Amino acid sequence: MSEPPVTSPSSPRLAKSMAEVEDALLSRWPETRLEPSLDRIRAFTELLGEPQRAYRAVHLTGTNGKTSTSRMVDALLRALELRTGRFTSPHVERMNERISVDGEPLDDEAFVRAFNDIAPYTHMVDDDQPHPLSFFETVVGMAYAAFADAPVDVAVVEVGMGGSWDATNVIDADVAVVLPIAVDHAKYLGGTPEAIASEKSGIIKAGSVVVSAAQDPGVDAVLVARVAEVGATLLREGVDFGVSARNPAVGGQIVTLEGLRGRYEDVFLPLYGAHQAQNAAIALATVESLVGGSEPLDGELVAAAFADVTSPARLEIVRRSPTVILDAAHNPHGAAAAAAALEDSFTFDPLVGVLGVMADKDAEGLLVALEPVLAHVVVTQCSTDRAMRAETLAETAIDVFGEERVTVVPRLADAIEAAATLAEAGESVSASIGAGAVLVTGSVVTAGEARTLLTRNRRQPGTGARP
Structure with missing residues (x-):
């Protein structure tokens, strides 16, 4: 072991x-x-x-x-x-x-x-x-x-x-x-x-x-x-x-x-x-x-x-227009809880997922739990060498979502940008302006790197290195 x-x-x-x-x-x-x-x-x-x-x-x-x-x-x-x-x-x-x-x-x-x-x-x-x-x-x-x-x-x-x-x-x-x-x-x-x-x-x-x-x-x-x-x-x-x-x-x-x-x-x-x-x-x-x-x-x-309670990267809204939400769900149980909370508390139309998972995790279980609430998923990978390759994750995502609902963008920053574009362009005719949103999830590392990208101007000095 x-x-x-x-x-x-x-x-x-x-x-x-x-x-x-x-x-x-x-x-x-x-x-x-x-x-x-x-x-x-x-x-x-x-x-x-x-x-x-x-x-x-x-x-x-x-x-x-x-x-x-x-x-x-x-x-x-x-x-x-x-x-x-x-x-x-x-x-x-x-x-x-x-x-x-x-x-x-x-x-x-x-x-x-x-x-x-x-x-x-x-x-x-x-x-x-x-x-x-x-x-x-x-x-x-x-x-x-x-x-x-x-x-x-x-x-x-x-x-x-x-x-x-x-x-x-x-x-x-x-x-x-x-x-x-x-x-x-x-x-x-x-x-x-x-x-x-x-x-x-x-x-x-x-x-x-x-x-x-x-x-x-x-x-x-x-x-x-x-x-x-x-x-x-x-x-x-x-x-x-x-x-x-x-x-x-x-x-x-x-x-x-x-x-x-x-x-x-x-x-x-x-x-x-x-x-x-x-x-x-x-x-x-x-x-x-x-x-x-x-x-x-x-x-x-x-x-x-x-x-006064806060919990960063737990269905945390970090940006508007379109709304970007971060969640650290990294297993099917956590993804199911996040999906239920999204249905319970929000009315985003459409909700586009950005998903990056670790190679040793149950990617299929995560995707199955999130599929009912995501109109589309952009599969990606974070910077750690523990990350599942985006192309590998895409194979499972296509099995769960269907090819037309999956986009592969390996670099996380580009994946978030692609998802934001889809969220804005894909709003239904009846939806109010800005009703589309992006959910970044799949691992704590993915959520953390996205948080750094999206809130960089608020970060304190330091390297933030990760094991």
Whole structure:
């Protein structure tokens, strides 16, 4: 399963700039190559003084929705005047996004400082282990140390992949969150939802509270068994908490949430789709579980926190005339949620897709999920060498959409331009001016590169290099 590392750093490598940090991190074993073990990260955090034990924690796993839910949990905790650290992956545009304190990504200076704080210890692990620390393991160590240094009251931590052997799992969270589980990363996690649930349930620790999204019966059974095994407490969406009502609104939706201890009515959530309402209910139950007590949270505080939530590249509108929407869906489950949200919240005519996927993903499943809402698809590829070639993707797209609804444009910037032209030219006679739109999706990398292209004038300085 494992492959030889790209390099084997044998001495600390301090950095003077963000570019040097990125270069040092990217020289390590990339997060796309895995050797399932906690040995290296345990050795690393021991050398760092077990920083992950210095604060309370929320740990999130699941197939989709982790980042959006993490951001909601973070917002609610900060509204309660708790200092937060948030670790999410992968990043959309810049590496800094992975580590946030008080709701904001570390700036370049702080990111360099966080790297240099842990760099003297990396070579000690490298020299002592069969494989050196990976990119992901190193960034996890950085995050945990930065949170302890801040210091934060609560860390909100998203797993990278799976659960049991994910590098983040050296933390013992007060609340373990399990978002909807479907098949993804089958090579490493298993080919059935139950097998994947078994791996992801590894974040559930003795004495913790488990907040679970509504799951398929087989997945639910796996979670119930794990909870019983370790002596945790299980709270289920649809049983202990949930979404009571939801109505699309300008800029998002209005939701009524049933929390663990109260009802929160007419909360504006500036994100689209039933899946984001579900994420909001899970985030609310998570925070209620963490803070404890018997009284509901302050309704105005909850409403204000949710109203400020953002989640870049999750059905994010980044341009008008024509409208361009970015979504990081990279598996069939995520694509189906995006498609449902588009039908629910928008009336674009036509909607033209720009699709770039990774070579190891279920491209056919993605295309099948999106086909009902897309009038046409422009297949493309992003810059990473992990990307599926546009010509290869086109073969599958033609099988799903038919040849007349598929255009091949390998360069992403040109693909977006071609899709915008189709969206504007293809408007129906009855449609209002500007009713056509473009959806850029298929992977986090595709969405991130498109976001950089389309919002370049708003970007902060930095290279934004990607593993």
